[in-house]
Amino acid sequence: MGGVVGKQDPETPTTAWMPETKLEAKMVEAMRRREAEGTALKSFNTIILKFPKIDESLRNCKAIFEQFDEDSNGAIDHEELKKCFHKLEIESTEEEINDLFDACDINDEMGMKFNEFIVLLCLVYLLKDDPTALRAKSRMGMPKLEATFETLVDAFVFLDKNKDGYVSRSEMTEAVNESGERSSGRIAMKRFEEMDWDKNGMVNFKEFLFAFTRWCGIGENEDEEEWEDKEKAQVD
Ligand SMILES: [Ca+2]
Numbered sequence: 157m158g159g160v161v162g163k164q165d166p167e168t169p170t171t172a173w174m175p176e177t178k179l180e181a182k183m184v185e186a187m188r189r190r191e192a193e194g195t196a197l198k199s200f201n202t203i204i205l206k207f208p209k210i211d212e213s214l215r216n217c218k219a220i221f222e223q224f225d226e227d228s229n230g231a232i233d234h235e236e237l238k239k240c241f242h243k244l245e246i247e248s249t250e251e252e253i254n255d256l257f258d259a260c261d262i263n264d265e266m267g268m269k270f271n272e273f274i275v276l277l278c279l280v281y282l283l284k285d286d287p288t289a290l291r292a293k294s295r296m297g298m299p300k301l302e303a304t305f306e307t308l309v310d311a312f313v314f315l316d317k318n319k320d321g322y323v324s325r326s327e328m329t330e331a332v333n334e335s336g337e338r339s340s341g342r343i344a345m346k347r348f349e350e351m352d353w354d355k356n357g358m359v360n361f362k363e364f365l366f367a368f369t370r371w372c373g374i375g376e377n378e379d380e381e382e383w384e385d386k387e388k389a390q391v392d
């Protein structure tokens with residue numbers, strides 16, 4: 157019977173969010189492990205200050221995307237992704253690749269668009285941070301990009317105050333309020349709604365990453381003009 161239940165953190169509220177998929181469970185587990193190490197970020201503003209650098213680094217990732225999009229159709233299909241993993245020496249089972257593909261292919265177009273590819277790589281980065289896997293030393297052989305992914309993970313760790321692997325509305329408010337800006341509560345709510353894709357009141361790391369690529373303006377060619385309008389309204 158069961159036996160898969162991990163150590164229950166006494167501080168975990170009884171309403172702790174249950175992961176909906178196996179991949180999400182792994183993601184949350186990896187995030188919690190990472191969260192136990194703490195964050196290098198001191199304030200919400202330090203995250204904001206890192207935006208331009210993250211933006212630049214993610215855009216540079218386009219060359220990697222194009223390299224693996226062998227037929228240059230603007231999307232990385234299943235076979236291309238498998239080759240990509242092989243080339244980057246990311247050890248994954250067929251099932252893991254399938255799960256990642258399904259999780260990140262948000263438009264169900266049977267292919268990774270650039271922004272989806274970034275999210276997928278960053279999730280791989282997080283998931284490969286497995287202390288039991290000795291081979292994980294150099295996770296993907298892309299030090300610059302990995303440094304950016306680490307910053308994104310760190311930002312999430314900063315936001316997730318109770319370290320349960322999800323950012324809640326109140327955690328977002330708390331983080332933004334610390335920045336001490338007027339009207340920050342309203343901004344926090346707006347940002348939260350932008351992140352909480354499935355509107356379940358919690359933001360997981362994947363949702364956080366997708367929101368981030370949108371804030372950086374990556375993947376704006378998608379059918380989401382409402383995002384752009386929101387962005388414009390917020391620039392001040
Ligand atoms: Ca392709």
Ligand SMILES: [Ca+2]
Pocket residue numbers: 316317318319320321322323324327
């Ligand atoms: Ca949390």
Ligand SMILES: [Ca+2]
Pocket residue numbers: 351352353354355356357358359360363
């Ligand atoms: Ca959510």
